[in-house]
Amino acid sequence: GGIITQTPKFLIGQEGQKLTLKCQQNFNHDTMYWYRQDSGKGLRLIYYSITENDLQKGDLSEGYDASREKKSSFSLTVTSAQKNEMAVFLCASSRDSNQDTQYFGPGTRLLVL
Amino acid sequence: QQQVRQSPQSLTVWEGETAILNCSYEDSTFDYFPWYWQFPRESPALLIAIRPVSNKKEDGRFTIFFNKREKKLSLHITDSQPGDSATYFCAASEGTNAYKVIFGKGTHLHVLP
Numbered sequence: 511g512g513i514i515t516q517t518p519k520f521l522i523g524q525e526g527q528k529l530t531l532k533c534q535q536n537f538n539h540d541t542m543y544w545y546r547q548d549s550g551k552g553l554r555l556i557y558y559s560i561t562e563n564d565l566q567k568g569d570l571s572e573g574y575d576a577s578r579e580k581k582s583s584f585s586l587t588v589t590s591a592q593k594n595e596m597a598v599f600l601c602a603s604s605r606d607s608n609q610d611t612q613y614f615g616p617g618t619r620l621l622v623l
Numbered sequence: 624q625q626q627v628r629q630s631p632q633s634l635t636v637w638e639g640e641t642a643i644l645n646c647s648y649e650d651s652t653f654d655y656f657p658w659y660w661q662f663p664r665e666s667p668a669l670l671i672a673i674r675p676v677s678n679k680k681e682d683g684r685f686t687i688f689f690n691k692r693e694k695k696l697s698l699h700i701t702d703s704q705p706g707d708s709a710t711y712f713c714a715a716s717e718g719t720n721a722y723k724v725i726f727g728k729g730t731h732l733h734v735l736p
Contacts, residue, residue, distance in 0.1 A: 545726075550728060552712060552727055552729050555723060558722050568723065604722075609716055609721045611657070611669045611672075615666060616665075617666060
């Protein structure tokens with residue numbers, strides 16, 4: 511077994527601010543993901559990383575940067591927070607590429623004032 | 624363009640009834656279809672998954688029926704329980720880019736006691 515930790519749990523930012531979300535996993539999984547979940551819109555892929563130092567853009571990458579500093583950690587940066595933005599950012603990991611199960615973290619809830 | 628569509632958006636059934644959740648997809652190259660469920664204030668978790676080599680996958684009270692020709696699948700939950708109340712996401716991916724999982728918007732299932 512393992513666990514995915516996301517910090518912070520809640521994040522309140524100001525319009526235009528750069529905000530960083532962090533994710534750690536101890537599954538020893540190769541692949542990590544960042545999703546955004548908006549009410550009524552399901553999960554949308556922002557970035558994913560197949561291995562340490564790898565970065566791949568998802569469908570929603572504009573306005574975000576990501577960094578895979580080491581195998582166990584994956585960070586996401588909102589480059590310029592949008593006013594009244596409210597969403598949950600979910601980090602996930604999976605063992606490898608063969609359509610393995612994705613395990614999700616508890617999420618970071620973002621509110622931009 | 625939405626590649627994975629789910630219906631209905633919301634479904635209410637009585638305890639003991641069979642709940643039927645529908646999913647359709649656009650891309651005929653999709654070859655892996657996981658269903659994730661998400662309980663209120665929790666993260667998504669894998670429930671059951673199917674590959675097109677079979678047209679049915681069963682796990683206890685949960686069964687996926689798959690129709691490759693019509694690009695449709697459905698999740699049947701027999702003997703529904705109040706504890707099954709959750710949001711169910713149909714998802715899809717294809718082998719050449721297996722990391723990129725496309726999620727539908729979800730069906731909110733309410734099981735009344």
